[in-house]
Amino acid sequence: MRSRSLSLGLVSAAFVAAMISAPGASAAGSGAADEAWPPGNCPQGKVCVWAHWAHPEPAPVETPSVATDQEWSGDAPALTYYNHTSRNADLKYYYVWPDGSKSTYTLCVPHTSGNIFYLPVNVTAVTWHDGSC
Structure with a gap:
């Protein structure tokens, strides 16, 4: 049991050291790096859907299965999504x-936010949502 305590103490010390030496986020970054699910490679002004979990974490870098700035319909695999627009969108x-x-189902995604689907789904439409989510 003592070796487990020692191991946890060393891991905690290494984590604190890494956090102290990590560079701060740029003020020009608009806080996106602090989000649980940042926009990754989703261009500003688009709603994006990715077929896989965000990898490398926390933001996806693979080509989105959907990236649109207008209403869209089709059939695309989805596990991660981000609304990088100034409007709310329905998926x-x-x-x-x-x-x-x-x-x-239909999910309202507030502007400048994203998340994950916890199960593999297929997105069939992106429409603009009037009002708040």
């Missing part, structure tokens, strides 16, 4: 259950 998506049945 229409579906999940396929193990028995093959589908459930369809």
Whole structure:
């Protein structure tokens, strides 16, 4: 048990040292680096959807399966999304259950925010949301 305590103490000390020596975020960065799910490579003015989890964390760098600045419809795999616009957007998506049945949902994504779907889904539409989410 003592070696476990010692190991945790060393890990904690290494973490604190790394945090102290880490460079600060640029003031010009608009705080995006502090977000739980930052925009990654989603261009300003677009709504983006990625087929995989954000990797390397915390932001996706793969080519988005959807990147649009207008209303869009289609069928694209999705696990991560970001609304890098000044408007709120609705994402229409579906999940396929193990028995093959589908459930369809709509999610309002506030402007300049993103998150993850916890299950693999397919986005079928991006529309602009009037009012707040």
